[in-house]
Amino acid sequence: MSDRVPGAGPEPVGLPPEQLPAASGPLTGQGAKETPEAPRSNQLIREILRGSVVTTVLAIVASMIVGGILIAVTDETVQKTAGYFFARPQDMLVAVWQAVAGGYSALFEGAIVNPGATSFVAFIRPLTNTLGFAAPLIAAGLGVALAFRSGLFNIGARGQMLIACATAALVTFNLDLPMWIHMPLTLVAGIVGGAIWGGIAGLLKARTGAHEVILTIMLNFVALYLVRWMIRTPGLLQKPGTNQPISAPTPATAQFPSLFGEQFPLLNWGFPIVILATVITWWLVEHSSLGFRLRAVGENPHAARTAGISVQRMYVYAMLFAGGLAGLAGMNQILGSVTTGFGDAIDAGIGFDAITVALLGRSRAWGTFWAGLLFGALKAGSFTMQVAQGIPVDIVLVVESMIVLFIAAPPLVRTIFFLPKDDSDLSAKGKAKAARKRAAANDKAVAS
Incomplete structure (x- = not known):
């Protein structure tokens, strides 16, 4: 006597199991649907964000932010407007912007080009000063x-x-x-x-x-x-x-x-x-x-x-x-x-x-070359910052020191900018867990 439920339709006869209709609901065991892998583009972006180049660039950005804070804190106008911040907050915000933007624009004019120059020689001289200051830094850095x-x-x-x-x-x-x-x-x-x-x-x-x-x-x-x-x-x-x-x-x-x-x-x-x-x-x-x-x-x-x-x-x-x-x-x-x-x-x-x-x-040789150019630019521009904006040269030295600090602590940079964590950021238990996950993923890929 058949165990089929009346009205369930004809019984599929002669079909191998792999050709039977798939279940419409969630399954467990071997019939469960596997979680799709992340797109290759996402993996590529993740690896780029983990790379040393991005970390280095963001370390420089973070150092410039710290330098901007110091410029604002030491500016006399900012200090004066901070006294009545809650009465007129816009005055302090404008003073902060003018101090930071003026300082870094002076750094640019002293290290790269001078947009206000009246001749080509004066326009390009800041860049030549940067190269001159960078030469011994690059050689010793090498x-x-x-x-x-x-x-x-x-x-x-x-x-x-x-x-x-x-x-x-x-x-x-x-x-x-x-x-x-x-x-x-x-x-x-x-x-x-x-x-x-x-x-x-x-x-x-x-x-x-x-x-x-x-x-x-x-x-x-x-x-x-x-x-x-x-x-x-x-x-x-x-x-x-x-x-x-x-x-x-x-x-x-x-x-x-x-x-x-x-x-x-x-x-x-x-x-x-x-x-x-x-x-x-x-x-x-x-x-x-x-x-x-x-x-x-x-x-x-x-x-x-x-x-x-x-x-x-x-x-x-x-x-x-x-x-x-x-x-x-x-x-x-x-x-x-x-x-x-x-x-x-x-x-x-x-x-x-x-x-x-x-x-x-x-x-690395070429990494040291570009780093020497950066520090040569900071040195050349610091004099213009001091003369044009009254910003102490020591601010640039602080920026240089902060660059080293952030370079020496990549997990700190990744945390500040919400970057994906690298294996080097994990503890021993975390590294073991990540290794087990990768091994399981590899086994699954081989099995499929």
Whole structure:
């Protein structure tokens, strides 16, 4: 006797189970509908938002916002209108806008172009000033970045710059040579001097295992007091006919020629040389066998040693290159910016700013190049901000420091701008849970 319900229609006979009509309601088990995967475009956007480029750009934006707040807080008009904010709030809001917009417009006019200029030279001069300020920052930043990629924290760029300047002055300033020999010879002497000073730290690290941070910091002090003694001692570096702690001026035949004429005094041939140094550093680190060994040591020195790479030798090579690039930064100072003689402050803080530039550039050659341009623009524009708007230069230094802070804390940037979290933002339990989810998703994809 049939169990079919009367009126249910004919029984489907002879059809395999997979060809039977699908159930109209929700099912459980194998018949359940799977949740559709997110579109590929959504996944791509999510990966882009997680990327380091977006994080870096937003770190700069966040730093500029913090700088704008400081500009508004320190503005006298804003402080005055804040006293009667609840009576006339629009006055304070207008004052805040004028202070922040005026400050950043002055920064733009001093770093990029001057829209109010009456000649093309005055219009474009701010950009040439930015390039001039950026050249030594890029060179020193490349040295720090290369050391970072090799697993070394080079804080000795200041000492390497000082020794480079002293070496160039001792070796070539007293020579009487034509410019096509004198300038390259001085440049090479400075680079070699910086490389030797950096190589000392690398050799001590390799032979004794001493930490490079301690070594480079101490060598900074050694270089500072050594150069200070030299510029105070007649017959060494002290300018003849004076008892002031200053060296003899850079010979005219050893100075970098101006790139586009005397109307752009800060832009000289030092900048194209820095571009060449960036290309060489990029090729060396990313595409040469030596660069592969340096990066391998930076990733895992124990694995590199197991693979037959001489870790100690790589340490020496890395610090030699880093010191040479810092020496190039010193040469940009005494052959281009400061030609009337130098003192023990010739590094102008560039040695420590280079650490910030390298961090912002993610220790990549071209990233460091663009980061150096950004910091050169901030430096060039800060003077215009102070003169035109009365904004302290220290505000720009705060912005630079905040950039480093946000770069060092990507989860903070992602939280501020509501970006998707990366695995690095998760705890150990969260990472394990995310790994299980990915494994389950992969198993489901294989099964389907």
